[in-house]
Amino acid sequence: MRSAVWLPLFDELADPRVVAGLAVEAEAAGWDGFFVWDQIAWRTPVTAVGDPQVSLAAAAAVTSRLVLGPMVSPLARRRPTKVARETVALDRLSGGRLVLGVGVGSDSFAGEYSRTGEPVEDRTRAEMLDESLEILRSAWTGEAVHHHGTHHLVDGMTFSPTPVRGDTPVWVAAFPGNLRPLRRAARHDGFFPVNLTSPDQLAEAVTRVGALRTDPDRSYDVAIDLAPETDPAPWVAAGATWVLTDVDPTTLRLDAVRGMVRAGPSS
Structure with a gap:
């Protein structure tokens, strides 16, 4: 099992300098990863919201070991060609430590889509997510990207440089009971099941994703979020390979976050 700090970039954590300082402390305390929310x-x-790309760049510049990335980025509200440039820049700045967490997202949390003219229909955002992932995978190869989709067009563009290791791991957020998101997760490098209620539910979801994977021998991660101080052992036994800290964004305080980070991961 590997452990990661997972933080909403809200209020006191909206400042990338604060985030960079927490990343330094997380690395010193023995955490394996450092992930941040991607919200507008x-x-x-909550009154202040930070930017995930800038905050991750600040964290990458002052650390050397932590795996880091957005968890998760709702790609339907972002241009995939811009994301291709951003991900490679973060990957290279971090020396190949980037993991890209992605998901369909939801308008229910803050009206991010409806208040900015973005599509709110789940099916439309899912289609845009799949097209974006296809474009990103192609862009990361350094070969010409030819994508003529319903929502996105990339006509023969090449993207250089490429990721340090030739690719960037993609973890897909999904509700365990929905087949289409599980199929999406199975096509990529990791699975972030959301709204879990028990280790048994996780074990069932891991089994379903495993049955959908075309290359079961390829390295694959399963990330879950648990409240600090929760015993991760039953969840690891159910198939989790990463445990992320789940903190309440409405009661978030920098002193408490710093204390959690300094205390290190649960054994």
């Missing part, structure tokens, strides 16, 4: 807005009482 959030509901009250």
Whole structure:
């Protein structure tokens, strides 16, 4: 099992200098990863929201070992060609430590889509996510990208440089009971099941994703979020390879986060 700090970039954590300092402390305390939320807005009482790409760049520049990335980025509201440039820049800045967490996202948390003119229909955002992932995978190869989709067009562009290791791991967020997201997760490098209620539910989801994978021998991660101080052992036995800290964004305080980070991961 590997452990990661997972932080909403809200209020006191909206400053990338603060995030970079926490990343340094996380690395010193023995954490394996450092992930951040990707939000444009959030509901009250949150008032300030930070940028994930800038915050991750700040964290990457001052660390040398931590795996890091957005968890998760709702690609339907982002241009995949811009994401291709950003991911490679972060990958190279970090020396190949980037993991890209992706998901369909939801308008229910803060009205991010409806208030900015983005599509709110789940099916449409899912289609855009799949097209974006296809474009990213092609772009990371350094070969010409030819994508003529329903939502995105990339006509013969090449993207250089490429990731340090030739690719970037992609972890897909999905509700365990929905088949289409599970199929999406099985096509990539990791699975981030959301709204889990028990280790048994996780074990069932891991089994379903495993049955959908075309190359079961390829390295694959299963990331879950648990409240700090929760015993991870039953979840690891159910198939989790990564455990992320689950903190309440509405009660987030820098001193408490710093204390959690300094205490190190649960054994």
